[in-house]
Every structure is written in structure tokens, then in C-alpha cells.
Amino acid sequence: MLQVRLQAQNTRRTITAFLFLAIPLFLYLAFVIAPVFYSFYFSFTDWNGASATYHYVGLRNFQMAFHAEYFWNALKNNAIWTLIFIAFPTVLGLILAKMVDRLRGENLFKAIIYLPMTFSFVVVGLIWSWIYLPQSGMLNLALDTIGLGILKRAWLADPATVLYAIIGAAAWQQTGFAMVLYLAGLRGVPLEVLEAAQVDGANGWQEFWKIIFPLLRTTTAVVISITVINSLRVFDLVYIMTQGGPNRASEVLGSLIYKELFWNFRVGYGSALSIILFLFTLVIIIFYFRTVFKKEVEY
Amino acid sequence: MQSEIVAVNAKIGWRHVLYRVSLYAMLGALCVVFLLPVYGMLVTSFKSVADILRNGFWGLPKVWTAQPFLQAWETARLGQTFINTFIIAIPSVIGSIFISALGAYALARIEFRGSFVLFIFLIAGLFFPPQVVLYPLFKWFTWLRLYDTYLAQIITHIAYGISICTLILRNFFRTIPFELQDAARIDGCSHLRLLLRIILPLSKPALAALTIFQFTWIWNNFLWGLVLSDQKSVPIMVGVMILKGQYLIQWNAQAAGTLLASLPVIIVFLAFQKYFIRGLLMGSSK
Numbered sequence: 368m369l370q371v372r373l374q375a376q377n378t379r380r381t382i383t384a385f386l387f388l389a390i391p392l393f394l395y396l397a398f399v400i401a402p403v404f405y406s407f408y409f410s411f412t413d414w415n416g417a418s419a420t421y422h423y424v425g426l427r428n429f430q431m432a433f434h435a436e437y438f439w440n441a442l443k444n445n446a447i448w449t450l451i452f453i454a455f456p457t458v459l460g461l462i463l464a465k466m467v468d469r470l471r472g473e474n475l476f477k478a479i480i481y482l483p484m485t486f487s488f489v490v491v492g493l494i495w496s497w498i499y500l501p502q503s504g505m506l507n508l509a510l511d512t513i514g515l516g517i518l519k520r521a522w523l524a525d526p527a528t529v530l531y532a533i534i535g536a537a538a539w540q541q542t543g544f545a546m547v548l549y550l551a552g553l554r555g556v557p558l559e560v561l562e563a564a565q566v567d568g569a570n571g572w573q574e575f576w577k578i579i580f581p582l583l584r585t586t587t588a589v590v591i592s593i594t595v596i597n598s599l600r601v602f603d604l605v606y607i608m609t610q611g612g613p614n615r616a617s618e619v620l621g622s623l624i625y626k627e628l629f630w631n632f633r634v635g636y637g638s639a640l641s642i643i644l645f646l647f648t649l650v651i652i653i654f655y656f657r658t659v660f661k662k663e664v665e666y
Numbered sequence: 667m668q669s670e671i672v673a674v675n676a677k678i679g680w681r682h683v684l685y686r687v688s689l690y691a692m693l694g695a696l697c698v699v700f701l702l703p704v705y706g707m708l709v710t711s712f713k714s715v716a717d718i719l720r721n722g723f724w725g726l727p728k729v730w731t732a733q734p735f736l737q738a739w740e741t742a743r744l745g746q747t748f749i750n751t752f753i754i755a756i757p758s759v760i761g762s763i764f765i766s767a768l769g770a771y772a773l774a775r776i777e778f779r780g781s782f783v784l785f786i787f788l789i790a791g792l793f794f795p796p797q798v799v800l801y802p803l804f805k806w807f808t809w810l811r812l813y814d815t816y817l818a819q820i821i822t823h824i825a826y827g828i829s830i831c832t833l834i835l836r837n838f839f840r841t842i843p844f845e846l847q848d849a850a851r852i853d854g855c856s857h858l859r860l861l862l863r864i865i866l867p868l869s870k871p872a873l874a875a876l877t878i879f880q881f882t883w884i885w886n887n888f889l890w891g892l893v894l895s896d897q898k899s900v901p902i903m904v905g906v907m908i909l910k911g912q913y914l915i916q917w918n919a920q921a922a923g924t925l926l927a928s929l930p931v932i933i934v935f936l937a938f939q940k941y942f943i944r945g946l947l948m949g950s951s952k
Contacts, residue, residue: 380778383857387772391765391788391828398825399791402799402806409801416801466693478939479697482704485935485942487886489903490924493910494703497710497917503722505706539703547946593950600795603888607907624797629893634801641798652793656786 403645409638416634428639437615438640441623444530448619449598451531456538457590460545461583465575468553477550481543488540492607495536499523523609526616533608533617537601545590552586553579585658592655599648620644710921711735718917734922742912744923747905751885754819754901759880761820762827763835763873770832771861774839775847785836792829792949796889804893814896822890827880834879834948838872839865871941872948878938879945882931902927 385392410428414421432438467476483491498505499522507519522532556579564574602621605611611618611626620640627637706723711734713727721728739745772778773785803822804813812818842865850860866873891901900908906920906927913919935942 377778380776384772384776384778384781387776387857388769388784391769391832392784394765394821394825395788395791395828398803398821399794399799399828402802403794405802406798416805463693463696466689470689472690476693476697478936479700481939481943482932482935483700484946485882485931486928487888487903487906487931489886489888489906490707490928493906493920493924494707497706497723497921498703500723503718505702505723508722508724539700544946547943548950551947589950596793600797602797607888621795621797625800628797628801638801641795641800644795645798648793648795652790655793656790660786 406638406641406645409634410642411639412635414634415632416628417632421635424635428636429643431636432640432643437618437623440615441618441620444617444619445599445601447530448534448537448601449595451534452538452541452594452598453591456542457545457594459538459542460547460590461549463542464546464549464553465579468550477546480546483540484543486540488603489607491536491540492604495532495539496523496608498536499532524613526613529609529613529617533604536608537604541597545594548586548590549583552583556582588658589655592651592658595651596648596655599644599651707921707925710917711925713918715916715918723917734916734918735926737913737916737919738909738923738926742905742909742919742923744902744905744909744926747900747902748926750816750899750905751902753816754823754899755881755884758820758823758827758884759877761824762831762880763876765824766828766831767835767861767866769828770835770839771857771865773832774836775844775860775865776857785832789829789833791826792833800889800893807894813894814899816899818894819890819899819901822894823884823887827884830879830949831876834872834876834945835869837948838869842868871944874938875941875945875948878934878941879949881934882942885931 411423411425412421413424413427463476463480467473470476486494501507501519501521501524504522506522510516510518520528522528560578560582561574564578569577600621601619602625605617605619605622606625609617611622621644624637624640624644627633627640631637709726710718710723712730712732714729714731714733717728769788773781773788807813807818810818812821846864847860850864855863886903887901888903888907891899891904892907895901895904906923909923910920
């Protein structure tokens with residue numbers, strides 16, 4: 368008797384829960400999940416986006432991608448972006464967090480370093496396009512001023528520098544993000560632990576590497592996961608600053624897919640590329656969730 | 667505790683002072699580097715093109731002029747896109763938060779089988795590369811005759827806001843004591859009233875952080891506007907890109923446009939920095 372009543376209660380609770388979930392779940396399924404499946408479906412066709420008919424072409428789009436040099440080129444650029452982003456803004460964010468943590472004037476320093484985060488990619492892209500201008504750009508003028516005029520170049524027009532120039536702009540914007548997360552992580556390090564280390568005669572360097580950094584392991588995993596995901600899906604800055612040029616030197620998967628879909632009308636092929644990008648991202652998403660929700664799953 | 671550490675530090679004496687001085691010097695230098703691009707945008711937007719060509723981007727304007735702002739606002743019609751973005755952003759922010767609050771309530775406060783899996787499923791969208799949904803969305807809104815309407819972008823922003831809003835709200839709702847809920851339920855209070863009367867009023871910190879986070883994100887968005895608008899519903903960041911195309915070497919107008927486009931978020935950031943940061947943190951490390 369009791370069991371039956373409990374079961375009825377369970378069912379009722381589940382129904383209530385799904386009534387609450389109906390609207391968000393519907394919107395999410397219709398406009399986030401369904402389009403992914405739709406792209407997946409397109410990726411097996413030769414659709415051009417306009418014609419009424421199209422053919423099923425199996426895996427041909429994927430084969431084409433893996434045989435195209437510009438696909439590997441874009442992937443390589445994403446990889447370079449990811450590695451530099453793990454190495455540079457992340458480490459700088461950690462160092463900055465350690466520097467300003469509990470320092471007098473902390474709030475002012477934080478506000479300045481966070482400020483670029485508030486800018487849109489469009490704004491960042493435009494500002495840095497002026498900085499990189501060959502004649503009157505700030506960077507070349509600065510190099511002139513400090514006597515390094517020999518290094519001057521057209522940063523965004525030179526295939527050798529264009530990708531790094533764009534990454535520089537992105538790093539300026541996003542260093543603050545790593546710093547936010549690391550500062551929160553540092554706040555979680557108990558003062559007693561640091562005190563004990565100092566009493567035991569640990570110097571600053573040892574204290575940081577032996578005690579603080581290991582305690583920031585989860586933070587680091589979170590920062591790196593988000594960095595990798597964001598580096599895989601970069602689009603805006605590249606599109607705004609160079610549209611992938613010159614001669615694909617700054618092409619990334621995001622810009623390549625956009626151009627295939629909306630410029631070349633190769634919907635089938637572009638969708639296949641987007642599915643490849645999606646699968647890469649999915650691996651990182653799974654890693655990220657396992658890190659962040661480890662505790663909760665154990666309960 | 668803090669004072670004891672300071673005392674230990676003081677014993678190290680001059681090395682400590684040297685450390686402090688170099689720390690501030692390094693931070694100061696870094697801050698200058700971080701601010702230079704913003705400074706460049708500021709001074710450029712008050713210069714004439716001739717001034718830029720003659721003196722470059724660094725110096726202060728020889729003659730201060732507000733002409734670039736007029737050019738960006740009126741001639742390049744950035745003003746209209748400014749209004750468009752408010753029309754899109756306000757319902758998107760409110761809609762995404764309220765709709766997600768319903769789902770987050772169920773996930774946080776009603777026990778049912780599979781709630782955690784559903785939660786993970788709903789927040790996974792946070793990290794989807796937008797490229798994978800771009801073309802289907804574009805096609806659907808065209809078929810629905812919603813292409814180049816505010817509604818297309820509002821729906822998209824709400825749907826893509828569900829992940830972050832659900833993540834933050836569900837986690838926050840769970841921190842509210844359950845005794846409150848049990849008492850209210852025994853008094854015959856429905857779940858919906860519980861959410862509206864008790865849970866949401868107690869969640870003001872999360873709601874504030876989320877509002878600022880969503881507003882910033884939507885205001886700064888570029889890609890949805892690029893794909894879903896053409897003439898009538900162009901959001902400001904796409905407007906800035908059009909401005910760049912129209913005034914290729916009139917960097918002063920471009921700079922004025924970017925400054926105008928950034929102002930609302932800069933103001934929000936300066937006024938609510940604490941909530942801005944809290945939103946970032948709640949969104950990434952639960």
C-alpha cells in the first residue's frame with residue numbers, strides 16, 4: 368500500500384518537473400540540439416543551399432576534407448592558437464593573479480586587466496587592426512621610437528605574422544579571464560597552509576610550486592578546457608581582422624566553415640567540416656564536465 | 667594570522683621592500699600595456715583623418731573634434747543599430763533568465779530520476795561551436811519568414827542562453843535551505859508560487875550576476891546578427907562592421923563607432939564590476 372503511494376508520488380513529481388522543464392527544454396531541443404542533427408544530415412549530401420533537390424553522397428564530404436590541404440592548414444592554425452593560448456594568457460593570468468592577490472590596490476589592477484574582457488570581438492578586432500597598420504599603426508611607430516625599426520612590418524598582410532598578430536589581440540582580451548578564475552582559486556588556499564609553509568622556511572618559489580599550484584589543479588583543468596574549447600571555435604576575430612587571409616595564412620576552422628556555407632554555398636561540405644569541429648569540441652566538453660562535476664557524481 | 671605573516675615578512679627586511687617595489691613596477695607597466703589600445707581608440711575618435719595621417723595614432727588630437735561621432739551615429743546610422751540592439755537584448759535577457767529559472771527550479775528542487783543527466787544535457791550547449799548550427803538556423807528562420815526580424819535574434823539568444831542560465835540558477839537554487847520548501851509545501855503552496863515568491867527573491871545575487879553576464883554577451887554578439895539580419899534588425903556589432911566597410915580609411919569614424927558601441931557594457935562593467943566577475947565565475951567553475 369505504502370509502496371504504491373510512494374510510486375504515485377514519484378510519478379507526480381516527475382510530471383511536475385517536466386511541466387517546469389517544458390519551455391526551456393523545447394527551445395533548447397528545437398534551436399540548439401536539432402540544428403546539430405540537421406547539420407549532421409546535410410554533411411552526407413551535396414546540397415548547395417538553394418536547389419530543391421540534393422543527393423546523398425555518403426562520406427564523400429569528409430573524405431574531401433581530409434584530403435584538402437586547406438583543411439589541415441586551418442586545423443594547424445587552430446592547434447597553434449590553442450597551444451599559444453594555453454602557454455601565454457593562461458600563465459600570465461596565473462602570474463597576475465598571484466601578483467595582485469591580497470595586494471594593496473588590487474581592485475584597480477584588476478579593473479584595468481579585466482576591462483578588455485568587456486569589449487566585443489568586433490571592437491577588439493578593429494582596435495588591433497589600427498595597431499597593426501603598416502604606416503601609422505601604433506606597433507610600428509613604437510618600434511621606431513625604441514630603435515627597433517628593423518622589425519617593422521605589415522603585421523596583418525604578412526603570412527608569417529598574421530596568425531600571431533591576431534592571437535596577440537585575443538590574448539589581450541582574454542588574459543583577464545584566466546586571472547578571474549585563478550584569483551578565485553587562490554582565495555580557496557587556506558592562509559594556515561601558507562603560514563605553515565613560511566614557518567617551515569619555504570621560500571616564495573617553493574611555496575608556489577609545492578603548495579599553491581597543486582591546490583589549483585581543478586582551476587587549471589577548468590581554465591585549460593575552456594581555453595581549448597574557445598580556441599577551437601574562434602571565428603569573430605579572424606573574420607573581422609583578416610577573413611582568414613592573406614592566402615589562408617590565418618584561416619581557422621570557424622572561418623573556413625563560415626565561408627564554405629555562406630560564400631561558396633557548399634552546404635554539404637561546410638556542414639561536414641562543422642561536424643568535425645563539433646566532434647573535437649565534444650571530447651573536451653566531456654573532459655570538462657568530468658572535472659567540474661566529479662564530486663557531484665560521486666554522491 | 668595576516669599580521670603574523672606580515673611580521674615574518676618584515677624580518678626579511680630590505681629584500682621585502684625591493685620585492686614590493688619591483689612588483690608594483692611590473693604591474694604598473696603591464697597596466698599601461700593593457701590600457702594603450704583603449705587609449706588609442708579614445709584619442710583616435712576625437713581626431714581628423716588628416717591629423718591621423720600626419721601624426722599617427724599615438725598622440726593627443728591637435729584639434730579635438732566631435733565630427734567622427736556624428737559621422738558614425740548619423741551618416742553611418744549606428745544610432746539605429748544601437749536602438750535595435752536594445753530591442754533585441756532586453757527581451758532576450760529577461761526571457762532567457764525567466765524561462766531557464768523554470769527548468770532550473772525543477773532540476774534543483776524537485777527530486778526525479780534522471781534530473782542530473784538532464785541538467786548536463788541542458789548545459790552542454792554552453793560549449794557548442796556556433797558553426798555547427800549556423801546554417802540550419804539561417805534556413806529555418808528564412809522558412810519561418812523570420813529572417814531579418816528582431817524575433818529571430820531574440821529566439822536565438824534565449825535558446826543559447828538556456829545553458830548558462832540553467833547552470834548558474836540550478837546551482838544557486840540548490841544552496842537555498844530545503845526546510846523552507848517543505849514548510850511551504852505543507853502549507854499547500856504550489857511549486858510555481860514557491861519559485862516566484864520564495865526562491866527567486868532569495869536568488870537576487872545570482873539573478874543580478876546573470877543579468878549582467880547575459881546583457882554583455884548579447885550586446886557584444888556578432889555572429890547571430892551577421893547570419894540572421896540584413897537591413898531592419900542589424901545589431902550594433904554588425905553595424906560597426908558595416909561602418910568599417912563604408913569608411914575604410916576614416917579610422918576616426920571607426921574609432922568613434924567602436925567607442926559608442928562599447929559604452930553600454932563599459933558603463934555596466936564599471937558600475938557592477940563585482941557582479942560581472944561573479945557571473946564569469948559562476949558560469950565556469952560552478
